Amino acid sequence: MEKAELAIIGGGPGGISAAVEAAGTGVNVTILDENARIGGQIFRQLEKGFTLTNPKAMGRDYQKSVDLFKQFKKVESRINYLNHATVWGIFDDHRIAYGRHGKSKTIDYKNLIIASGAYDRPVPFPGWTLPGVLTAGGAQNLVKNQRILPGKKILLAGTGPLQLVVAHQLIQAGADIAAILEVGNVKGMWLKLMQGIWGNWGYAGDGLRYVQTIRKAGVPIMQNHIITRANGNQHVEEAVIARVDEDWRVIPDTRKSLKLDTVCLGYGLVTSTELTRLARCDHEYDSGLGGYVPKRSETMETTQKGIFAVGDGAGVAGSQVALAEGRIAGIAVAQALGHASGAGQKKTLAGLQKKLARHHGLRQVLDAISRPRPGLYELAEDETIICRCEDITFKQIQTLIQTQGISAKDIKRKTRVGMGSCGGRMCGPILIELLRNSGIQGSGQPDGLNVRPPVKPVSLGVLAGTGDNR
């Protein structure tokens, strides 16, 4: 039986900064990370085999990641870093179960920090399952880390600044971008944006640089536009786009089609809350974000004592917020375990909270632009797939919602939605929005789509191969 004073799930900026802070005071830390090496999504390190010939090409995030990895190196000897570790269960008696190298193991913790990250919001429309239609985060991973352009002629559709980042990276890599569709309305937001940017100058500089690259490449940024359909046989060949109103509903007679070979969807991120839900932490619906987040104290502790949640998995706000939240939680754990006295950290904590407050201002402005509006979930047609794993259509789900007005739990029972390999990560957020739009689901915690172990696909062989007889 392994033991840890602090177990951290996730090796991205939130998890690693928490580890650095806690291990620095002498806490015994174990990190469980699905990836081969630390970094998570945003700070992902290049695989062995690739050598960077121009480090500047990786941008500002890369420099920040280098700084974090240096800090990690200093305390590495006090951290038990488990790569390729997939956590599939969190149990009441402070125990985690995980699969690693074909075996299932358990670890007992005193404190737990969940830094599970986020992924692109799934938005169903006809043709969204065609090969060549992928998420903006996926495209970014391919270009940045695998050094491959997914296609030649690319459409970016979605909302928010991440689209500009991805467009910038694609253009730098030599892609031809057909257009960038921003479904939100940015025009009326300039004054607010400037206020939000106040004190967040790094972002403002980056943003300007991205827009310059996009303008120089002659790529149109089309506001209040959405993709309504992707057409093609074995691969996407054409996208239909249209103008939308304030509620992101398609305005009739504004449709037109674009020839292309790739579509990147970037409608913001949704939190990975499977683990905090599994640990039975209380969650609330964040309408600015359009999704559920765990309720947290000022020290990032959830409603379950000793379980903390940090970074994008607890409320999408980017790597800088994840770094600050990770440090706050790391310090809180060190204090709770008696490794650190309050006095030494008081100034650091005050600085970190101030930083979070500054980011919060910017976040509110960005959310005002990108908060999902009802029209986003009205693009699906009868035969549009909602659940990719089990091929469940919009019609199957909508019929149950409209004729029977039933809950997510019953829809799951009747259709198997949420029961496929992805564990409801794709269809779950869609189902919640469909129910919210129909007025069935309020802002409380969703009663359906409960999570149960295993929360990630684990083969029976791995489960059976456990060395633990409990």
Place this chain on the structure above:
Amino acid sequence: MAGNAHRIEKDISRGDCFDIIVDGRRITAYEGETIGTAMMAAGLYVLRTSTKKKEPRGIFCGIGVCQECRVTVNGVPNIQACKTLATPECCVES
């Protein structure tokens, strides 16, 4: 029409290159590339066929969440092509 993926040469150098076998066909992969990347570079975007509607599916989330890219590697099913590194002579069934 298939996609038009191509490897980016700018600012990067690659390591060893080797063959992998996809549905009986030899394609090139470089050290550090995932199976999904090597297949994409060879114009192979369809990684699985959906269970009921028998529709083509490819890389969607690209970060190991959606499970759309599951292939069989050396006889082991349900391997995520977007996360799993290609190894010399590995046998992939889509």
